[in-house]
Amino acid sequence: MSKIMRYSRDYKKKDTIITVKNVKIGGKFFAIAAGPCAVENRDQYFETAIAVKKSGANLIRGSAYKPRTSPYSFQGLGQEALTIIRDLGEELKIPTITEVMDPRDVKTTSQHADILQVGARNMQNFELLKELAKINNPIILKRGMSATIEEWLNSAEYLMTEGNENIILCERGIRTFETITRNTLDLSIIPLIKMRTHLPIIVDPSHATGNRELITPACKAAIASNSDGLIIEVHQNPEVAMSDGPQSLDIAQFSELINQIKPILEVERKIITGTTLNLSEIRHQISCVDEDIIDLLATRMSLVPSLIEFKRENQIPIYQPEREKEILTKYANLAQKYTLNPALVQKIFDLIITEMRELQKKERV
Amino acid sequence: MSKIMRYSRDYKKKDTIITVKNVKIGGKFFAIAAGPCAVENRDQYFETAIAVKKSGANLIRGSAYKPRTSPYSFQGLGQEALTIIRDLGEELKIPTITEVMDPRDVKTTSQHADILQVGARNMQNFELLKELAKINNPIILKRGMSATIEEWLNSAEYLMTEGNENIILCERGIRTFETITRNTLDLSIIPLIKMRTHLPIIVDPSHATGNRELITPACKAAIASNSDGLIIEVHQNPEVAMSDGPQSLDIAQFSELINQIKPILEVERKIITGTTLNLSEIRHQISCVDEDIIDLLATRMSLVPSLIEFKRENQIPIYQPEREKEILTKYANLAQKYTLNPALVQKIFDLIITEMRELQKKERV
Amino acid sequence: MSKIMRYSRDYKKKDTIITVKNVKIGGKFFAIAAGPCAVENRDQYFETAIAVKKSGANLIRGSAYKPRTSPYSFQGLGQEALTIIRDLGEELKIPTITEVMDPRDVKTTSQHADILQVGARNMQNFELLKELAKINNPIILKRGMSATIEEWLNSAEYLMTEGNENIILCERGIRTFETITRNTLDLSIIPLIKMRTHLPIIVDPSHATGNRELITPACKAAIASNSDGLIIEVHQNPEVAMSDGPQSLDIAQFSELINQIKPILEVERKIITGTTLNLSEIRHQISCVDEDIIDLLATRMSLVPSLIEFKRENQIPIYQPEREKEILTKYANLAQKYTLNPALVQKIFDLIITEMRELQKKERV
Amino acid sequence: MSKIMRYSRDYKKKDTIITVKNVKIGGKFFAIAAGPCAVENRDQYFETAIAVKKSGANLIRGSAYKPRTSPYSFQGLGQEALTIIRDLGEELKIPTITEVMDPRDVKTTSQHADILQVGARNMQNFELLKELAKINNPIILKRGMSATIEEWLNSAEYLMTEGNENIILCERGIRTFETITRNTLDLSIIPLIKMRTHLPIIVDPSHATGNRELITPACKAAIASNSDGLIIEVHQNPEVAMSDGPQSLDIAQFSELINQIKPILEVERKIITGTTLNLSEIRHQISCVDEDIIDLLATRMSLVPSLIEFKRENQIPIYQPEREKEILTKYANLAQKYTLNPALVQKIFDLIITEMRELQKKERV
Incomplete structure (x- = not known):
């Protein structure tokens, strides 16, 4: 096709940097989204959100609508959860992420949450994508379980047809013969994605591995693969979570994860915005930027x-x-x-x- | 889960037989659906439909809404096509099949076509499934590209929660490392499906293989695997088709296909309803039934x-x-x-x- | 590569027909190989072989060397089994099939069995293939678990480099995300294989499905897909088999299988050589050939x-x-x-x- | 099976650390193997080896025997290459790695190279594994293209049955529907492997991705996933390489790769032995060890x-x-x-x- 796709580097050469509240995503800016799989009630959501924010998350996830394999599983609180999400976003001044599954819910959801998410099962739900193209919120587009890169980027294009460039890709594992992990996390494609598109790409190790014990090394590998962020399921009490318990971290585990990934983030010179850093972290991030300025000065003088x-x-x-x-x-x-x-x-x-x-x-x- | 699923043999022991107009699907009754990928205009759809009916098809397929990988590909005629489909269904007195992709289109579509189809990409579009559960038309549920049997049957359950038992499963190939065929047709699961569910299962060799030359042997294998029907893309002029040209048969090829599969249908003692048979075909089908009656009499006497x-x-x-x-x-x-x-x-x-x-x-x- | 491959239709236009003892494989000639996974002892092997021959098998399978996932599983009787295989081949005057895994065993094995088999795990064991290229016995080459058509045919080429054209391909299922069947039987590729190569292709439903209950429909589908034969595991007492019990048929089940597939073989006009047929079966096969002669006469007159x-x-x-x-x-x-x-x-x-x-x-x- | 497998943590709790010449692999010790796909001639192999050693490799790879899909592709120099490999190993005092494919070549190869490699295609070539079990050299066992973890570890067990514990696992990508990378690198399984076995595991990004541009991020991700080493194809002139040119780095690219991965190796506190380090690198590695000693002292006092x-x-x-x-x-x-x-x-x-x-x-x- 001769048409220049909006997702492509031919259309826009520089990395897209998305700004939502005081958080930036893309380029040097790394996102750490955390929170429960589903908003189960106000206390559970607020408690988890406050804790992960304190540990270092700069985005809060949590679903009002849940895509469930069985019709008899918990389907989410719906509108009630949307209100809770909106309240939290306002009180904590932190951007919120929530999934949308039905074209009829797009508008309301976009008024209650900052970032909307399209799940893997809906990556080619084109009617939903067309409805989402009409709003301006940033959108996380998860990769389908067996979607090629080509198909994934085409779905991103659906979201961009009316001008919204704030699209975030999310790798969450693909289906393969290997079932010891729930899915196979496909990190090698990240540099390929970066060559083809200016859009940021984040990684979801919770759904990819389906196993709490594998999340930390997967996060480290995701950062080292040059991804732009992580989205991690955290629950204050995973044992009683209404969905995705076995892959959810508890709050202490999430805090420990942040400690584990920080040195890799430093090596990769990533900057995390919208979160409280200690003095030495801030100084490190400043010196990263300074070194890049100096590097550019040298390039100019050469x-x-x-x-x-x-x-x-x-x-x-x-x-x-x-x-x-x-x-x-x-x-x-x-x-x-x-x-x-x-x-x-x-x-x-x-x-x-x-x-x-x-x-x-x-x-x- | 201790809940008895409505799709299961525990819920209903005997094969579901779906009746739509004068066509039966399931049990001994075999369905042959044919027609274009998309309704492109009234003449093309009518011409193809009349021709495939004459050759032996007893259901007419054709989409008003098309799920397309790229937002810039032909997306279907929409409402205009629905009217054409309704007219054809009335004029030819033959059941029509059309795809639905948006929960907001379910009701209208159900009033224009006899059978609604859920495409592979929407197998886990749960909001669409919930909306479809409210209507009574038979529904074809295609298997997702990387869906397990378990997930597929759970999606069928979504469709059945409000009492509709007229669900038809459709195997259309799965994604594997082998890309010489577009997908890998997974016929071995048909007997497993039959053990677990009373619902009929048909096969789509057009999307499975993506290659006109492979359709006839795939159809024969599908019948020999004990499937309940076929759904085949036919276009009066595949060279100019607006979608899926390379996998569409022309009318002469479809007619030849019917000749090729008839002997296998006879061996499998399948009955095709709602289509004009010649005298010897009718006599054969009668004798099949008679032999089964005699077989049951002998069982009784034993x-x-x-x-x-x-x-x-x-x-x-x-x-x-x-x-x-x-x-x-x-x-x-x-x-x-x-x-x-x-x-x-x-x-x-x-x-x-x-x-x-x-x-x-x-x-x- | 400009080199014409020996497996290709460019090298040899007509179907290769392999003759071994009084059995033909390829073209119109259909092969039914049956027997135990492993030769466990003389009585077990003879008893099973005599029974399956009587039911209609025209080739006897049975391994002397077994490729086993664990080093602590039964590895086969080795040379002792080769002697038993040779004796049976001589006494029953029926061709025997046995697997070879080690280049050092090729020559001896070729002197004890009629047809040598390369297992899926050894499809790209090139040193074994090179050694096998030196002998003249027919060779069955199983498809690797994740081998593309291209790789499979290239491995066949290894076997043919010194002139042996008696190579039989064997589809035995590929690895996919769907694990409800042990492998996914890939029947749609058979017509593609036939377009590219003159070599016969048979199907192994036992290893493909790993489940006794799925073998009959898989065999029927394989015949309807235009394959040239079947290879089926049969044990006189599957409960006590030293390997592959759950997928082995017992003798009565094998006999019933033959009854089930005969009508499809008739439709496909396949001829089975080297086995005792009843008068009506012989007459049917004669009339198939006659009809083809008449068809060619009509073509000539036209x-x-x-x-x-x-x-x-x-x-x-x-x-x-x-x-x-x-x-x-x-x-x-x-x-x-x-x-x-x-x-x-x-x-x-x-x-x-x-x-x-x-x-x-x-x-x- | 109740038998305790030699590869398992039940058999041996602590990480196996393999020593070959002055290089250690496993535990804290990280291996960087580099060199050409095939030994094409003495000059090419020596030149590349000397250069990669200088850049930081501590193991030299290079094949005498090449498994090639087509029988008409370059098959390796054989014995001539083995002599060259032995000479290099002696002159440079660096451990060498070479592939072995034929049980008949095991003994000779073990006398010419330090570490023997079993390729992905031979992971279940059990006769080769049994022959390798008889020698004492360290062995790299690559994962088969569609091998499960269970099958892979069972193949490692074959190598260990006669007491050799110096087995190195090597993840090199698996076959999936995604063909934009040659294989899909499966890094999430590394922590699972570490839970189950004491054996070291290294990663081959060259074969996994098949694309020079993807190697650096894949290496970084492999280190961050807690692997024990890398094996990378390097050629002094990839344009004229007799095999695997497109995925080979040239010498400058390899040197740059080492610069890129060093900060991640430092974060992961990995020690590289047998290579010339600069003073600050040595001091860093010493301080890593010292900190661990202090950590253990504190544990003791607690x-x-x-x-x-x-x-x-x-x-x-x-x-x-x-x-x-x-x-x-x-x-x-x-x-x-x-x-x-x-x-x-x-x-x-x-x-x-x-x-x-x-x-x-x-x-x-």
């Missing part, structure tokens, strides 16, 4: 010899006051778009440009 | 020695006029339920009972 | 109008005595190759040619 | 309250000179087994015991 050569051959003077002024104005405008102080940006680039001009003079000799 | 022994040990006389009368009355009532002439049934059983009584006297000596 | 037109346009006389004589001589030679009476063949073709000449005269007018 | 309580209740004196002497003697013996200086060990434990005794006195008060 272009000096090419500049010299070009200007010499084309007999262009090193100092071009008009050009420099033009650049500074342009960056001041850009700064405003990013809500940065334009004066600061102008001062910094004045220094950079001056340095680069001096280098050209020195090396030209 | 019980004579046990009867003799029991009555002797318990000193019960061979002739029991009260018991005989009771049986005849009971069968006369049963006859009425089946809309058979009660007098005929009474006469036949009077003959049988008399014969059996005489045999007891003779052998007792 | 060419008359083209002949007339061609000869008229090119002004060639209808009667061409030189050409007729040449044909008759050629066919007499061909007859000798097939060990047919050349005089008979000449007489038949003299009649045919005369008829065709007369038809040309009549229609030309 | 037992003081229990000791006090027990001794008080049972009226045992805190100071038990006989017991202390006994312990010191026992540890001196153990030290000798590990080739440690017994005096050093005695001195250390004298300090520890004294400290613990003092603590008991202090806390008792």
